[in-house]
Amino acid sequence: MERRRRYSDEERAAVLAMCDEPKATIVGVAKRLGMSPGLIHGWRRMRREAEKLSSEPLQFIAYGSVGEPSGQVPAPTPITPPPAPVPHTAAEELTCPHPGTRPGAIDVDLPNGIRLSVDSYVNEKALARVLRALRDVA
Numbered sequence: 001m002e003r004r005r006r007y008s009d010e011e012r013a014a015v016l017a018m019c020d021e022p023k024a025t026i027v028g029v030a031k032r033l034g035m036s037p038g039l040i041h042g043w044r045r046m047r048r049e050a051e052k053l054s055s056e057p058l059q060f061i062a063y064g065s066v067g068e069p070s071g072q073v074p075a076p077t078p079i080t081p082p083p084a085p086v087p088h089t090a091a092e093e094l095t096c097p098h099p100g101t102r103p104g105a106i107d108v109d110l111p112n113g114i115r116l117s118v119d120s121y122v123n124e125k126a127l128a129r130v131l132r133a134l135r136d137v138a
Contacts, residue, residue, distance in 0.1 A: 012043050
């Protein structure tokens with residue numbers, strides 16, 4: 001059984017540059033290189049999405065700029081400390097991460113007592129929409 005080929009970023013860029021040449025087609029480049037045209041189409045789509053994201057201006061919403069909702073502000077919920085860790089070996093730590101571990105976890109405690117928790121898997125656009133909605137709450 002043939003294994004999947006892994007392409008470096010430089011190889012992908014070179015293939016996409018070939019496709020960008022005048023009169024070049026994705027199918028022609030794929031045939032010449034012995035690749036699937038669908039793979040190249042996927043790379044082009046990812047490049048377009050990355051270019052679109054990189055062209056959007058970054059916005060920083062300061063913690064203090066989130067508006068208070070009208071009416072009474074609920075009292076913050078007390079935070080209970082996490083349970084004591086169970087002893088484990090170094091080998092277990094490498095092979096089996098703690099179930100509560102979230103890579104890149106960020107918790108934001110808002111003035112109205114709400115806690116917003118995100119991790120590295122959060123969609124940046126969705127998070128920006130949520131933060132804008134919280135900011136616009138009057």
